[in-house]
Every structure is written in C-alpha cells, then in structure tokens.
Amino acid sequence: MSSIIFRTSAHIVTVLMLVFSVYLLLRGHNNPGGGFIAGLIAVIAFALLMLAETPDYVRERLIYPPPAFAGSGVLIALFAGLLPLFFGQPFLSGLWLGKIGSPLLFDVGVYLAVIGSVLMILLNVEEELS
Amino acid sequence: MTHWLLVMPVFIPLLTATACAFSFRARALSSVISWSGALANLCIALLLIQQVISQGLQVTAFGDWQAPFGIVFVADLLSASMVLITAIIGVAIVLYSTTDLRSKPFYGIYHSLIHALLAGVMGSFLTGDIFNLYVFFEVMLITSFGLMVLNANKQQVDAAVKYVVLNLISTMVFLLAIGLLYGATGTLNMADLHAKVPLLPDTTMMLISGLFLFGFAIKASAFPVFSWLPASYHHLPSAIVALYAALLTKVGVYALIRVFTIVFDLVDSGYQPLLIVIAGLTMLTGVLGAASQFHIKRILSFHIISQIGYMLMGLAIYTPLAITGAIFYIIHHIIVKANLFLIGGFLQRRQGSDNLRELGGAYRSMPWLALLFLIPAFSLAGFPPLSGFWGKFLVIKASLQTDAYLLAATALFVGLMTIYSMTKIWAEAFWKPLPDNAAAPIPLTRMENCLYIVPIAALAVLTILIGLLVEPIYQLAEVSATNLLNPQPYINAVLGSDSTAYSTLTIPSAPAGGTQP
Numbered sequence: 001m002s003s004i005i006f007r008t009s010a011h012i013v014t015v016l017m018l019v020f021s022v023y024l025l026l027r028g029h030n031n032p033g034g035g036f037i038a039g040l041i042a043v044i045a046f047a048l049l050m051l052a053e054t055p056d057y058v059r060e061r062l063i064y065p066p067p068a069f070a071g072s073g074v075l076i077a078l079f080a081g082l083l084p085l086f087f088g089q090p091f092l093s094g095l096w097l098g099k100i101g102s103p104l105l106f107d108v109g110v111y112l113a114v115i116g117s118v119l120m121i122l123l124n125v126e127e128e129l130s
Numbered sequence: 131m132t133h134w135l136l137v138m139p140v141f142i143p144l145l146t147a148t149a150c151a152f153s154f155r156a157r158a159l160s161s162v163i164s165w166s167g168a169l170a171n172l173c174i175a176l177l178l179i180q181q182v183i184s185q186g187l188q189v190t191a192f193g194d195w196q197a198p199f200g201i202v203f204v205a206d207l208l209s210a211s212m213v214l215i216t217a218i219i220g221v222a223i224v225l226y227s228t229t230d231l232r233s234k235p236f237y238g239i240y241h242s243l244i245h246a247l248l249a250g251v252m253g254s255f256l257t258g259d260i261f262n263l264y265v266f267f268e269v270m271l272i273t274s275f276g277l278m279v280l281n282a283n284k285q286q287v288d289a290a291v292k293y294v295v296l297n298l299i300s301t302m303v304f305l306l307a308i309g310l311l312y313g314a315t316g317t318l319n320m321a322d323l324h325a326k327v328p329l330l331p332d333t334t335m336m337l338i339s340g341l342f343l344f345g346f347a348i349k350a351s352a353f354p355v356f357s358w359l360p361a362s363y364h365h366l367p368s369a370i371v372a373l374y375a376a377l378l379t380k381v382g383v384y385a386l387i388r389v390f391t392i393v394f395d396l397v398d399s400g401y402q403p404l405l406i407v408i409a410g411l412t413m414l415t416g417v418l419g420a421a422s423q424f425h426i427k428r429i430l431s432f433h434i435i436s437q438i439g440y441m442l443m444g445l446a447i448y449t450p451l452a453i454t455g456a457i458f459y460i461i462h463h464i465i466v467k468a469n470l471f472l473i474g475g476f477l478q479r480r481q482g483s484d485n486l487r488e489l490g491g492a493y494r495s496m497p498w499l500a501l502l503f504l505i506p507a508f509s510l511a512g513f514p515p516l517s518g519f520w521g522k523f524l525v526i527k528a529s530l531q532t533d534a535y536l537l538a539a540t541a542l543f544v545g546l547m548t549i550y551s552m553t554k555i556w557a558e559a560f561w562k563p564l565p566d567n568a569a570a571p572i573p574l575t576r577m578e579n580c581l582y583i584v585p586i587a588a589l590a591v592l593t594i595l596i597g598l599l600v601e602p603i604y605q606l607a608e609v610s611a612t613n614l615l616n617p618q619p620y621i622n623a624v625l626g627s628d629s630t631a632y633s634t635l636t637i638p639s640a641p642a643g644g645t646q647p
Contacts, residue, residue, distance in 0.1 A: 067151065074148045078141065091137040092193040 010052035017045035025111050026104075035107035039114025046115075047122055055123045055130075066123065070116025077109025135181055136190040136203040136256060138174045139213050142167055143220075143249035147242045154238025161228050164241040168217070168224040171248070175217035179210040187623035189258070197258065197624050198322035204258035204624055208457060208610035212255040212384060215464050218592070219376045220248045222585035226472055227369035229581040230479065234281050234367070243280070244373060247273040251377050255384060258624055260393070261308055261318045263385065264301065267349070271297050274378065277370050278362070289362035296358035300348035307341035314338065321624035323393045324617055339399040342389050349382030352442060353411040356435045360419060363434075364427040364484075368475020371427060375434050376468035380460050383441045387456060391614040396448050405446035410540045413439030417547040426474040426484040426559065429551050430467070433510065436544055437463050443541060444525045447532050453611035455524030458604060462509070462517040462596055469506040469589035473499065476582045477559055480571045486555065491564035495571065499583075500560045505590040507552040509597065512545045517596035520604070 021042040028034030050058045059065070080102045084093035095102045146167025153159045182188055188205040191197055205213070223244060231240050250269030257263050271294070278290035312318055314334055315326040327335060344355075351359040359379070363371050390396040396405065416436025423429045441463070444456025476499065477492060478484040493500045509516035512523075522545060529538040564571075574582075596603055613620060 071148050071152050074144070078144060078148070081137075082141065085133055085137070088133075090133045090190045090192060090194050091141075094193065 007052045010048050014045045014049045017048070018042055021045065021111075025107060028107055029103055035110030036114055038107075039111045040118065042111070042115050043118045043122065046119055050123065050126060055126045058119075058123065062119075066116045066120035068116065069112050070120065073109045073112030073114070073116055075109070076112065077106050080105035080109055132181070132188045133190045135174065135178045136188055136205055139171060139178065139217070139252040139256060140249050142171045142174060143245040143252065146171075147245035147249065150238050150242035150245060154236060154242065157232070157237050160238035160241050164224050164245065165228075167245055168221045168248075171252075172214075172217040172221050175210075175214040178205055179207075179214050181205075182207055182210040187620060189623050196626075198317050198319035201262050202258040202319065202624055203256045204321075204620070205256060206610065206613055206620055207606060208384075208388075208614065209255045211457075211461065211606055211610070213252055215461055216248060216251050216255065216377060219373070219464060219468050220244075222468060222472070222589055223369055223373045223376075225581060226372070226475075226585045227367075229578045230369040230475060231367060236280055239280060240277065240370075243273050243277045244370075247277065247373065247377075251381055254381050258320050259318055260311070260320055260323065260389070264304055264308055267301055267304065267381075267385075270378065270381065271301060274374065278366060286365045289365040293358050293362040296348060296355070300345045300355075303341050303348075304345035307338050307345060310334075310338050310341070319624065320388070320392050321617070321621040324621055327393055328395075328398070335394065335398070336400055339390070339394045339401060342394070343386070343401055343405070346382050346386045346389070347408065349379065350386060350438055350442070351379050351382070351412075351435050352438060353408045353415060356412070356416070356438075359435060360428065360431050363431040364425060368427075368471060368478060371431075372468045372471035372475065375430065375471050376464045379434055379438055380441075380464055383438060383445075383456075383460060386442070387445050387453070387614065390445065391453070392617050392620065396445070402446060402448060405442060406534065406537060409439050409442035409446045410537050411439075412436065412442060413540055413544040417544045417551070420551045421547060424486050426477065426486065426489075426555055427471070429555060430470050430474060433470075433548065433551065434467060436548065437467065437510070439544070440522065440525055440541065443529065443537060447525070447528050447534060447537075449528055449532060450608070450611050450615055451531065452525060452528035453614060454604070454607045455521060455528055457607040457610050458524055459521035461603065461607070462521045462593075465589050465592050465596070466506045466509045466518060469586060469593065470503075470510065472582075472586050472589070473503050473506070474555075476586065479582070480574065482569050482572065486558035488565065488568045489559040490562045490568065491560075493560040494563075499586075500556075502583075502586050502590050503556070503560065505593055507556065509593050511549040511552050515597045515600075517593050517600075520597065520600045524604075 021038040024033040024041060025035060025038035028038065046058055062069075081092045083102050083105075084095050085091060087095065089095075092106070146163060149163045149167070150160045153163060178188070182205050190203050192201045192203070195201070224241065227240060227244065231237055234240065247270055250266045250273060253266035253269065254263055257266060275290060275294050278293060279287060282290065308318065311323070314330055315323060317323055317326060348355045348358070363374060366374065390399070396402050413436045416432050416434070416439060420429045420432035420436065423432060437459075441456045441459050444452045444459060474484055477489060481489055483489065505516065509518040512518040512521075522541065526538050526541050529541065
C-alpha cells in the first residue's frame with residue numbers, strides 16, 4: 001500500500017465518499033438509501049484511509065473513539081423513538097416539521113451506530129493483524 | 131399511558147445498556163446506573179401487570195401502523211407476568227454481579243450486555259409479531275454470545291462456539307419457518323395468523339409447525355437437541371450462568387407455548403404425541419445426566435433440562451389445567467433455578483471451586499446459607515408447601531386426568547431423582563467436613579457477603595411466598611392459560627373489534643400458495 005498514487009487519491013476519495021454517504025442518509029426516507037447503507041459507505045471511506053495510512057491515523061481524525069459513536073447513535077435512535085410518546089402517540093411514530101421529522105433523527109442514530117460499531121471491529125482487526 | 135408502559139420494559143434496559151457502555155471504565159458509576167436501570171424496570175413491570183389486571187389486554191402499534199400490517203406489542207396476563215419475573219431476576223443478577231464480577235476487566239461492559247440481554251428477553255415476551263420475536267431472539271443470542279466471550283479463556287471460547295453454532299441453527303430454522311409461514315399466509319401478526327393458519331393445507335401446516343417446534347426445542351433445550359446447554363453453561367461466571375439458566379431456555383418454552391396455542395393448535399398440528407414423548411425423555415435424560423456429575427454448576431445445568439421437561443409436559447397435555455401448570459412451573463422455575471446458581475456461585479467464590487470433592491464444611495461456617503440453600507433445593511425437588519410442589523402437582527394432576535399414566539410416573543420418578551441430586555450437593559458441600567486437600571476459604575468483606583446474600587435471600591423469600599400464596603398466582607396462571615386456549619379476546623384487542631373483517635379475508639394465492647416454492 002506504499003503506492004503514492006493510492007495514498008494521494010485515498011484522501012480525496014475518502015472525502016467524496018463521506019459527502020456521498022450524507023447524501024444517501026438524507027434521501028433515504030423516500031428513495032433507496034437511509035442510515036444503515038449510508039453508515040456502511042462512511043465506514044468504507046474510513047477503511048480506505050486506514051489502508052492508505054495507519055489505523056492510528058484514522059483514530060486521531062475521528063477525535064472520539066468508535067464506541068462513543070456507536071453509543072451515541074443508539075441513544076439518538078432511542079430518543080427519536082421516544083419523542084412521539086410525549087405527544088401521546090405510539091413509540092416510533094413519525095413527527096413532522098415540514099419535511100424534517102423524527103424518522104430522519106432515527107436514521108442519523110442508525111448512521112452513527114453503524115459507523116461506530118463496524119469501524120470498531122475494522123480498526124481492531126487491522127491492529128491485531130499488523 | 132399504554133404506549134409508555136409497553137415500550138418501557140425494552141427501552142429502559144437498552145438505555146441502561148448504552149449508559150453502562152459509556153461508563154465502563156468507572157466501576158462505581160456503571161454499578162449505580164445498572165442498579166437504577168434494573169430497579170426502574172421492576173417498577174415499570176409492576177405498573178404494567180397492575181394495568182393488565184385492572185384493564186385487560188394492552189396493545190400498542192409501533193409507528194402507529196395498525197396490526198396486522200405494523201408491529202404490535204401486546205401485554206396479556208402471561209406476557210406481563212413474564213416481564214415482571216424477568217425484571218425481578220434482573221435486579222437480583224445486577225446486585226449479585228456487582229460483587230461477583232468486580233475483579234474482571236470490562237466490568238461495565240458486563241452490565242451493559244446484561245441489560246441488553248434483558249431487553250431481548252422482555253421484547254420476546256411482549257411482542258405480538260412473529261418476525262419481531264425472531265429479532266429479539268437474535269438480540270438475546272448476540273448479547274449472550276458477548277457475555278460468554280468477554281475475558282474468555284480457551285475453554286470458554288470452546289463452550290461459546292458450541293452454544294452459538296447450535297443456537298444459530300435454531301434461529302435459522304425459526305427464520306425459515308417464518309419465511310414459509312409468510313409465503314403461505316401473507317401475515318406475521320400472531321393474532322391474524324390465528325385466523326389464517328387453519329385455512330392452510332394440512333401438509334403445509336405440518337411442515338411449518340414442525341420447523342417451529344424444532345427451532346424452539348433447541349432454544350428450550352428439549353430432549354434430542356439439548357447438548358449445547360451442558361456443554362457451555364458451567365464455564366461461565368456464576369452471575370452470568372444464573373441469568374442464562376433463569377431466562378434463556380424459558381424464552382424458548384414461552385415461544386413454544388405462545389406459538390402452539392395462538393398460532394397453531396397443537397392438536398391440529400399433529401405433534402401432540404411427539405411432544406409428549408419429548409417431554410418425558412427431556413425430564414429423564416436431564417435428571418440422569420445430573421446424577422453422574424460432580425460439579426455444582428454441571429449438576430444444576432442438567433437439572434434445567436429436566437425441569438424444562440415438566441413445562442413441555444404441561445404444554446403437551448394441552449388441557450387448561452396442564453397449561454396452567456406449565457405457566458406456574460415457568461414462574462416458579464425461573465426464581466428457584468436462578469437462586470440455586472447464585473448459591474453455587476457464592477460457594478465457588480469462597481472456595482475457589484465448584485467441584486463437590488473440594489467443597490465441604492459450609493454448614494459449619496455458614497449455617498444461614500445452608501438454610502437458604504434448602505429452600506430452593508426442596509422447592510426444585512417438589513416438597514410441599516414450596517412453589518415446586520404446586521407446579522409439579524398441577525402438571526401431574528393434568529396428566530392423570532388425561533390418562534397419561536406413564537408420563538405421570540416419569541414425572542414422579544424424576545422428582546425423586548431431583549432429591550437425590552440436591553441431597554448430593556447438600557451432603558458434599560454443606561454437611562461433610564472440609565477435605566484436607568481443599569484450599570482455605572477466601573475471606574470476604576462484610577459488604578461483599580451482604581451483596582451475595584441479599585439477592586439469594588430475596589429470591590428464597592419469593593419462593594416461600596409463591597408456595598404459601600399459591601391461590602393468586604394459580605389464578606393468574608389459570609386466566610393466562612384460558613386466554614391462550616381461547617384467544618378471541620386477544621385477537622379482538624390486537625385487531626380491533628371488527629376483526630372479522632380480517633379473518634374473512636382470503637389468503638393471497640391460497641391454497642396454491644402453500645404448495646408453490
């Protein structure tokens with residue numbers, strides 16, 4: 001993985017893929033996409049960066065450790081489910097403010113949970129192997 | 131209020147699990163979070179059962195998508211009492227593991243996984259959708275696998291692999307059955323299935339219900355497919371094995387009871403004679419396996435299997451009294467079995483081993499623990515007036531009423547053999563003097579002793595209470611059983627009073643749907 005072409009382009013592609021993953025996350029309500037698939041694409045972006053550089057490099061740029069992403073993702077998703085209960089509606093009902101609603105919040109939670117948990121596995125495996 | 135009460139038993143454990151995972155480095159903090167989560171859950175469970183008793187069935191549809199199209203959570207009396215008993219066990223295990231797992235690394239992660247497991251168990255009890263049941267089974271499987279391999283040595287990983295492979299087969303078969311059922315009927319809601327399954331061709335129904343029976347039998351550790359349980363349980367830390375012993379197999383039995391009363395009729399499905407044989411052999415093999423063992427945890431693990439036989443026997447006989455007995459037996463068994471494992475774990479902690487050859491003299495050093503052991507041990511064996519007596523009494527009476535004399539004789543013989551095993555633990559661990567080659571007991575602090583004894587004593591008191599206040603619990607089980615065998619109120623509550631509109635709908639592409647691939 002010492003090819004200079006790969007290492008240079010990996011940084012650019014990573015950024016592009018992260019933007020694309022956010023795009024997929026936002027269009028997920030009515031079109032193909034959503035939190036899970038967007039999270040996986042974000043993980044692939046980080047995996048590319050990890051191959052080009054080192055696992056530690058990725059960890060530094062994430063600022064928070066991957067389990068924190070996973071945990072906060074679960075919390076956000078749970079909160080999105082809980083929210084309609086305060087308005088007397090069943091768990092997980094959609095609450096809408098124009099086009100933005102609690103399903104989006106749920107998807108963001110799933111997005112973060114997927115990034116956190118898959119990245120945690122990936123980084124640990126890579127560190128064990130090398 | 132209904133919306134809150136039905137979701138909270140799953141929501142609170144999940145929230146606690148996440149909070150514990152965040153604070154896994156701070157032992158004291160994660161203990162406090164874990165305790166408060168377990169206690170909050172107990173309060174919710176009490177509120178839920180109070181609501182169900184006073185107002186009848188409670189239903190909530192997720193996302194406001196009404197059944198049969200959306201996923202519903204339904205709390206009838208059976209679900210509510212199972213949730214309550216799970217919450218009680220949750221509190222006991224969390225208290226106990228505060229001291230039992232204290233020395234382990236990743237202490238907070240243990241608590242996190244325990245709560246996630248509780249969420250899976252609660253969800254399985256509450257859901258009214260058969261695919262959702264599968265999802266919660268997966269939650270249980272993944273978290274229990276996590277608990278098994280945390281800080282694992284070689285033996286534990288070996289045990290975990292056996293456990294996971296066999297349980298994965300079970301969930302795969304379960305999933306296959308769900309797929310076939312959905313293909314044949316076009317619905318996954320249990321109440322809706324009740325109306326549509328009788329319209330299926332006999333062979334289709336027999337195939338699908340057979341797959342369900344096989345899948346759940348592995349989960350419940352019934353006769354030919356129980357080998358994962360004795361292979362894996364005894365390697366686990368005591369607090370964890372008590373949790374598994376109390377809840378995991380019982381979820382399998384609960385699923386069997388739920389599916390073979392509301393979805394399929396056991397008699398119509400044609401598996402009743404088979405289940406009677408399975409029940410008898412499960413009892414017998416479990417108790418004989420226990421007789422040959424010399425480690426407390428192994429003896430108790432085999433006894434789980436033999437006790438599962440009694441519950442299956444209740445379901446197999448399929449009269450209201452028998453199912454009442456099965457439900458009563460589950461309630462009794464969860465508490466007693468957890469308690470025995472907790473006591474075994476305490477002995478193991480003090481002596482550093484659960485091998486009966488290296489134990490002894492516990493009666494001299496801890497007479498109160500000996501007393502606390504006698505209560506669940508006698509209850510397990512079925513001494514009146516303890517809870518086990520009533521459970522056995524009900525299922526055996528039901529079997530005599532239906533002229534299943536051989537089954538009744540087996541049940542009585544197994545009770546006798548249970549006394550043999552319990553006496554063995556009593557004589558070896560408590561009565562005989564400490565052998566010369568045994569290590570000196572590890573002294574525990576007052577606080578540690580207290581944290582061990584409080585859950586043990588609380589569960590023992592509950593055992594006595596169930597035995598003495600048998601009437602209200604019998605009634606609870608009886609009403610649950612009646613509702614299972616005559617599920618019209620359940621169906622009306624889930625599908626709305628105009629449920630005939632759904633039940634008269636023809637099955638899509640039926641009856642050809644059953645024969646197409």
